[in-house]
Amino acid sequence: MNMIPDFKSIATKSPWIYRINAGSCNGCDVEMATTALIPRYDIERLGCQYCGSPRHADIVLISGPLTTKVMDAAMVVFNEIPDPKVTVAVGVCPISGGIFRESYSVKAPIDQYFPVDVNVPGCPPRPQAIIEGVAKAIEIWRERM
Amino acid sequence: MSTQLGILLAVFLFPGGLFALVLGLSLKGLDRRVAARLQGRIGPPLAQPFFDLVKLSFKRTMVPATASQPVFLGAPLAGVVSMLVAVALVPVSGLYSPDPMLGNLIVLLYLLMVPAIVLMIAGSASTSPYGALGFSREMTLMLAYEAPIVLAVLAVALRTGMGQGGVITFSLVDIIAYQRSHGMFLLDPVMWPALAAFALFFPANLGIIPFDIPEAETEVLEGPLLEYSGPALGLFKVMSALKAVVVLSLGIALFMPLPFDGIWGLIGWLVQLAVLMEIGVTIVRLSMGRMRIDQAFSFFVKWPLLLAVASVVTVTVVA
């Protein structure tokens, strides 16, 4: 009987997204809001929905270079997200620190601290790139179910 | 024995239970789809709420360390059960009339309060400060809209009761029968204030913009639902889907039961539900912003209350 894999692929049609701002300059956050909220890049047609609570989330988008100040808070919030979850790092900041690299207060690259699954480089990345990142994350999420 | 069986069927199969769940989730999907289309987007598939539920059933339910576990997990269950009984209490014109043993309009009004109370309990059991904020907002809102709705329903009950030669009737079956023989209350100018009060109550009870203040995700991070995840959150989604069916079909029963029987009655009822969902939920929530809790409170103690009192007075005077 193939019932269970079926249900799993149904489940992956409903990825809920949560954003963590780990010290981003807000450029990436604006792009993320744009991706979901304006008609042109309708991310809801993938079944996505932004949620206000980390406990409702499936895919977490992290932006920013992870500053020392925000690190503990970001860790706490990240651990509140129930498994199975997928992490997408948005922008070049999480990869290398971007324009903030080699700063004394920056912990980038963040994959030393968070299990990053998808990187979406760009400063800030285009909405299409973010949507592609989310689509990749959905595929990874399907395997984890 | 057969009445008990009938009640069980009504609660779990039709019109409650499975049927109402599928109906409610489809209505929600329709709402999201139409909302997207009105904004010029493609929008999620119609079955999106079903996908969401399946997804939630795969996730883990986390209970906060400081929360009281039985209350935290029991609250959504209580909400779903109350709504299951409530759906079975609302008759559908020409299709279904509930067993008198199950209860009448007054029981239904009590049951309609349960979801709000459940949300309050959930919010406070989660021990999250946002949950507490949601608690106080939910309670304020409930106090504000409860009086107008009771008065509006009273006006309908009075009108029917007097029309039948008595004083007042709290049986929805009688109310529907009266309207089927004397015409819908929707077309009766005497009932318009009551209808308007009910229409204003409707978005507040369903918790949609402009009255989604207790669960505002940008202000209080979904308030009482903040700490819920996985299947427990799914139960809340089921509860709100069932609640949409209850409130919509209550509105239909009170003001606009169709004079058809059998399959046409069913089709007509479904069309009515869908149209009411679009007019009462989708268009309202897309065209307004969220009110502040004090604005919502003073709004409700002003206009809907006035309308509801006016409706009771006119009904008494006219009769």
Ligand code: SF4
């Ligand atoms: S990648 Fe660029 S836009 Fe994004 S947070 Fe870093 S500096 Fe800002």
